[in-house]
Amino acid sequence: MSRIEIDLDKCSGCGMCSRSCPYQAFEIQDKKARWIEDRCTLCGACLTSCRFEALSGEMPVREVPDFSDYRDVWVFVEQHDGRFHRSGLELLGCARTLADDLGQRVAAVVLGNNVGETARQLIEHGADRCIVVENSALGYYQTCTYAHVLAKLIGKYKPNILLLAATHLGRDLAPRLARRVGLGLTADCTRLSIDPDEKILQQTRPAFGGNIMATIVTRFSRPQTATVRPGIMKALDPDPARTGDLIAEQVDMAECREFTKVLECVMHKDRPVDLTAAKIIVAGGRPVCSDRGIGVLRDFADAVGGEIACTRVVVEEGFLPPERQVGQTGRTVRPEVYFACGISGAIQHKAGMDGSRYVIAINKDRDAPIFEMADYAIVGDLFEILPALTRAVKGE
Amino acid sequence: MDIVVLVKQVPNTTEVRIDPKTGNLIREGVESIINPEDRHALEAALQIRDNTGGKVTVLSMGPPQAIDGICEALAMGADRGILLSDRIFAGADTWATSTTLGRAIRKIEQFDLVLAGRQAVDGDTAQIGPQVAEYLGIPQLTYVQKLEVREGAVIAERALEDGCEHIEAPTPVLVTVLSSLNEPRYPTVAGLIDSTRPRAPIEIWNGADLGVKAYEVGLAGSLTQVVKTFTPKGARNTQYLEGSPAAVAAQLIDALRKKEIRLGE
Ligand SMILES: Cc1cc2nc3c(=O)[nH]c(=O)nc-3n(C[C@H](O)[C@H](O)[C@H](O)COP(=O)(O)OP(=O)(O)OC[C@H]3O[C@@H](n4cnc5c(N)ncnc54)[C@H](O)[C@@H]3O)c2cc1C
Ligand SMILES: Cc1cc2nc3c(=O)[nH]c(=O)nc-3n(C[C@H](O)[C@H](O)[C@H](O)COP(=O)(O)OP(=O)(O)OC[C@H]3O[C@@H](n4cnc5c(N)ncnc54)[C@H](O)[C@@H]3O)c2cc1C
Numbered sequence: 001m002s003r004i005e006i007d008l009d010k011c012s013g014c015g016m017c018s019r020s021c022p023y024q025a026f027e028i029q030d031k032k033a034r035w036i037e038d039r040c041t042l043c044g045a046c047l048t049s050c051r052f053e054a055l056s057g058e059m060p061v062r063e064v065p066d067f068s069d070y071r072d073v074w075v076f077v078e079q080h081d082g083r084f085h086r087s088g089l090e091l092l093g094c095a096r097t098l099a100d101d102l103g104q105r106v107a108a109v110v111l112g113n114n115v116g117e118t119a120r121q122l123i124e125h126g127a128d129r130c131i132v133v134e135n136s137a138l139g140y141y142q143t144c145t146y147a148h149v150l151a152k153l154i155g156k157y158k159p160n161i162l163l164l165a166a167t168h169l170g171r172d173l174a175p176r177l178a179r180r181v182g183l184g185l186t187a188d189c190t191r192l193s194i195d196p197d198e199k200i201l202q203q204t205r206p207a208f209g210g211n212i213m214a215t216i217v218t219r220f221s222r223p224q225t226a227t228v229r230p231g232i233m234k235a236l237d238p239d240p241a242r243t244g245d246l247i248a249e250q251v252d253m254a255e256c257r258e259f260t261k262v263l264e265c266v267m268h269k270d271r272p273v274d275l276t277a278a279k280i281i282v283a284g285g286r287p288v289c290s291d292r293g294i295g296v297l298r299d300f301a302d303a304v305g306g307e308i309a310c311t312r313v314v315v316e317e318g319f320l321p322p323e324r325q326v327g328q329t330g331r332t333v334r335p336e337v338y339f340a341c342g343i344s345g346a347i348q349h350k351a352g353m354d355g356s357r358y359v360i361a362i363n364k365d366r367d368a369p370i371f372e373m374a375d376y377a378i379v380g381d382l383f384e385i386l387p388a389l390t391r392a393v394k395g396e
Numbered sequence: 397m398d399i400v401v402l403v404k405q406v407p408n409t410t411e412v413r414i415d416p417k418t419g420n421l422i423r424e425g426v427e428s429i430i431n432p433e434d435r436h437a438l439e440a441a442l443q444i445r446d447n448t449g450g451k452v453t454v455l456s457m458g459p460p461q462a463i464d465g466i467c468e469a470l471a472m473g474a475d476r477g478i479l480l481s482d483r484i485f486a487g488a489d490t491w492a493t494s495t496t497l498g499r500a501i502r503k504i505e506q507f508d509l510v511l512a513g514r515q516a517v518d519g520d521t522a523q524i525g526p527q528v529a530e531y532l533g534i535p536q537l538t539y540v541q542k543l544e545v546r547e548g549a550v551i552a553e554r555a556l557e558d559g560c561e562h563i564e565a566p567t568p569v570l571v572t573v574l575s576s577l578n579e580p581r582y583p584t585v586a587g588l589i590d591s592t593r594p595r596a597p598i599e600i601w602n603g604a605d606l607g608v609k610a611y612e613v614g615l616a617g618s619l620t621q622v623v624k625t626f627t628p629k630g631a632r633n634t635q636y637l638e639g640s641p642a643a644v645a646a647q648l649i650d651a652l653r654k655k656e657i658r659l660g661e
Contacts, residue, residue, distance in 0.1 A: 022482070023604035041603040043484050043610040060611050143526075143536060168556055172538045175490065175523035179530035184491060184619030187521035206628070207520045208412050212421065215624040259535035260565045263551070267559035280659070304659045323558075336657055358655065359632065360648065376651060377636045378644050388641035392649055393659045 002042055002060045004035045010054035020049035062220075067160070070222040073099040074107050074159040075127070076150065078169055082118055084110075086276060087165030087230035089125045094192055094233040095163060096126040098201070101194040104160060107131055111149055113139035123244035126236045131157075131247045140262060141169055147177045148256040153249065154181055159223040161201055163192075166227035174227045184218035186226040190355075200224065210328055210351035231276040231332035232355055273307055273323055280306030281335045283326055283353070285343035287382060289317045297341065300386045303393045309333070311349050327352035341382040345370030362386070397450040397545060397567075399441040400501055402512040402524065403434040403469055405462040412518075414625055421625065430465045433513030435472075437573045439580040441511050442473045444545050451475045453504060457485055457496050466598055471587030472580070475597065478504070482602040487615030490523040496613050497524070498531030499606040509550065510570040514539055525572035535565040538572045 004025075006017075013031030018024070025039035026046070033054070044059045073095040077088030092108060099106045108122035108130045119130045133149050150173075154162070164170040166188045178185035191204040195217070201224040204215045218224040275281065282301040288294055288310070301308045308324060315325045326333055328348040338356035342363060343349060350373055353359065361374035362382045371377045378385055408427040415422050430438075441452045454469040456462050457480040466477035480500055488496065501510060510529070515522040522538075529536035541560070542553035551564045555574060590596060603613065610616055635651075637644045649659055 023602060025604065038607070039604045041482075041484055041608060041610045043603070060609075062611065062616065147530075168539055168554075171522050172526060172536070175521075175526035176530050176536065178523075179491070179494060179527040182619075184489065185521075185523060186620055187490075187523055202623075208407075208421075208518055209520070210628070211412055212414065213626050213628050214622045215626075216620050216622050218620050221619045259569070260537070260563050263562040263564055265556075265559065265561040267556075337652065337659075354628075358652070358657070371634055373632055374634050375632050376648060377634050378648070379636065379638075380641065380644065384641045385644060388645040389648065389659075392642065392645035 002058055003037065004040065004046065004055065004057040006033050006035055007054045007056070008032050010052045011050075012052055012054075014051070016049045016051065017046045017055055020046045064219050067222045070158045070160040072105045072107055072157070072159050073102070073161040074109055074157075074163065074223065076162065076164045076170070076173075077108050077110050077122060078165060078167065079110055079112050079115065082112070082114060084118075084121065085165065085167065085230075086235070086274070087167060087170075087228075088122070089235040090230065090233040091163045091165060091228055092122060092126040093236045094228065095161075096236060098161060098192060098194055099128075102160070102199060105129060107157075107159070109133075109150070109153065111135075111138045111146055117246075119246055121238065123242055123246075124238040124240055126242075127244055129245045129247060131249055133249045133251055135251070135253060137253055137256075137258075140265070141173075142258050142260055142262065143172055143176050144260075145253075145256055145258045146173050147180055148253070149251045150177050151180050152251045154223060162223040162225045164225075164227050166229045170227050174225065178225055183221045183223065183225045186216045186218070189226045189228045190232050192226065192228065201226070206351060210347050229332055231334060234334075275307055275309055275324065275326065275331045275333050278307040278309075278333065279336045280304050280339075281309050281326070281333055281337070281353075281356075282306050282339045282341065283309040283311070283343060284314060284341045284382075285311045286313045286317075287342035289314055289319050293342075293383075294319055296383060296386045300339075300390045300393075303390045306335075306337075306339075311343055311346075340370050340374065341386060343370050344368050345373060397444055397448045397508045398506050399444060399450065399452050399509045399511060400504060400507045401434070401438045401441045401452060401454045401469070401474070402497060402510065402528070403438065403454050403456045403465055404431045404513070404516045404518075405429070405456065405458050405465045406431045406516055406518045414627055428461065428464065430468060431513050431516045431518075433515060433573060433575055435580040436575050436577050437511040437513055437571075438469055438472060438474065439578045440543055440571075440573060441509070442581070443578070444509070445475075448545065450508070453478060453507075455497065455500055455504070456480065457488075457493060457500075459486075463598065463600075467588065467591035467596070468583050470591040470596060470598070471583030471585075473587070477591075477596075477598040479598065479600045480602075480606070481600055482613075484603045484608075484610040484614045484616070487618065488613060489618035489620045490519075490521055490527055491619045492613050492615075492617040494524055494527035494531050495617060496606065496608065498528050499608055500601060501528070501532060503601075503606060508567040508569075509545075510534075510568070512570065512572045514572045514574055522572070525570055529570035532568070532570070535569045536572070537563055537565055537569060539574060540571050541574050541576045543571060543573070543577065 018026035078085035108127040334355035
């Protein structure tokens with residue numbers, strides 16, 4: 001433990017150390033300085049203050065611990081009623097690349113009740129092994145119960161990397177778990193890669209509403225843990241020929257303290273559209289806020305077999321439901337083709353569609369920012385262009 | 397019910413830029429505000445206090461200027477403000493931030509409820525609420541859009557992606573709120589004036605007051621490090637299509653076909 005030493009023979013009681021200290025951690029008594037350990041934060045501000053060299057101390061030096069026994073890339077796969085959340089499959093695709101770069105394995109981790117053999121699907125999607133914990137307490141997500149189980153698994157297996165989807169569940173669970181196990185945690189990543197020299201995980205994420213990107217590393221804790229924005233990473237096509245182990249784990253629930261009680265869960269009636277799975281998206285902005293506007297959009301979407309989507313403005317005006325909103329506070333999509341019709345291209349919208357393979361923008365205003373993010377730019381009135389496109393597609 | 401509200405001072409815009417020389421965020425000249433969701437957390441606290449009695453304490457970690465947010469919170473009706481400010485707190489990730497806030501809440505001692513925003517508009521992680529709850533060993537309820545207080549418990553409606561759930565948790569409990577929870581009141585002018593008086597109920601705590609060591613907090617106590625920040629740039633090569641609507645439509649279909657994408661199949 002670091003401390004500050006005062007050589008009383010050299011100390012003149014001049015008080016320079018006390019003046020240099022932000023915390024009143026020195027007292028001058030009988031012309032001698034005294035160090036008050038409780039008030040000291042070991043910030044080191046005093047170390048150069050003494051003109052008589054009476055004061056010395058060694059500050060704690062930070063070292064990167066040896067993590068060589070931490071191996072493998074883990075993906076926590078969300079499941080509801082035996083169905084895996086798409087985000088988990090996307091994460092497996094990404095984990096596969098990371099694990100191959102490291103020469104390590106991919107493990108999918110599933111918690112639930114009655115998961116059984118369905119976990120094989122995760123192996124088809126890229127996992128080398130699948131760790132399944134089944135317990136009646138895990139049928140419905142509760143923060144502390146899930147955190148308990150994952151903490152135990154991490155303690156037993158020592159994974160190198162742990163990825164969770166940045167869904168509501170993932171963003172509730174990951175920080176709880178990280179604080180419990182002592183892990184650094186990067187939020188809402190959109191890109192992950194392995195640093196070729198240090199072999200650590202480079203985690204890139206948007207902050208300030210997508211205006212800034214930050215690349216973050218976790219040198220001081222393992223597993224290197226991140227939540228990943230759904231809809232960004234690409235799931236692998238299932239390969240039935242892939243093989244791997246299913247490991248049924250038991251976790252002692254006796255020490256698990258769950259505080260909360262779920263009273264009721266209300267799901268929206270019609271299963272909301274899944275924009276993240278759409279290959280073609282036809283999105284409209286402010287000018288489609290009319291029955292006619294939505295009609296023009298829908299006609300074209302029907303003709304090309306796409307889904308309609310929109311900006312926040314259209315949701316706020318009540319013309320389309322929130323699950324069709326694309327952007328920072330809506331869905332993140334990466335279709336093959338994204339049509340942006342009458343959309344200005346605000347950064348918050350861009351955050352949700354930037355990963356599209358091809359972007360086609362239709363806008364009256366030649367200077368609209370959306371054109372900067374488009375592969376094909378059409379300057380014109382969407383009420384003329386879209387019907388012309390619909391006709392052209394149908395006439396093929 | 398005694399309530400602690402976590403409020404963060406954030407820039408009043410997300411249009412921040414990076415200094416091309418230093419690679420740091422340029423924060424000068426940008427006005428600071430209370431993080432929008434934190435105002436909703438504070439409003440919830442004030443309503444509960446007004447109904448059940450008790451005391452509302454606002455707690456903020458930040459540079460000395462963050463006191464402005466505390467003054468504003470007092471002017472909205474909070475009873476006490478505490479600013480955690482120290483050079484050693486600077487550069488904290490959410491691990492170190494939750495250590496610092498957690499220590500301070502322990503020092504406050506008397507609390508039944510901790511309220512926070514779901515997410516701050518600058519760091520954007522939504523990690524602080526759950527991490528502080530775990531630090532304190534109390535339950536957490538995140539994404540809360542309705543909140544009801546009972547004797548020794550709260551009942552919350554949490555937003556899920558495709559629905560919502562109703563959850564009960566015993567106090568003390570930490571709740572992170574969405575802006576749909578309520579409509580925050582405005583600070584009063586008299587309150588703003590009072591909050592800047594020398595006798596305003598504001599305290600400033602440093603690292604020694606919290607009993608932390610420099611290596612536990614701030615950059616030195618962080619488990620993650622930001623190694624690079626940059627402005628995202630669109631890497632697309634924009635091609636303009638011109639002509640009559642029908643001509644443009646034909647060009648587009650043609651161009652996409654060359655990329656092996658057929659519209660309409
Ligand atoms: C915290 C926060 C979160 C947000 N989250 C989101 C989000 O998730 N998703 C989102 O979309 N927005 C979001 N926004 C809002 C965002 O900032 C923009 O306000 C919004 O995206 C603008 O929508 P718009 O492009 O439809 O409208 P506008 O900006 O009004 O643009 C309309 C465009 O249509 C063009 N136009 C008008 N008539 C025609 C016509 N007949 N033919 C062709 N072009 C025409 C105009 O030239 C203009 O460019 C968020 C904002 C904040 C502050
Ligand atoms: C570009 C960038 C990226 C970052 N990425 C990460 C990352 O991935 N992982 C990581 O661990 N850290 C990250 N950080 C650091 C992180 O922003 C800080 O730790 C910050 O102090 C708290 O995180 P937040 O703003 O994300 O808060 P959030 O968790 O989003 O805030 C939620 C709520 O917690 C309360 N709260 C948060 N901060 C304070 C405070 N200082 N005082 C009082 N109440 C508060 C408020 O009620 C707020 O509404 C990043 C910082 C930057 C600049």
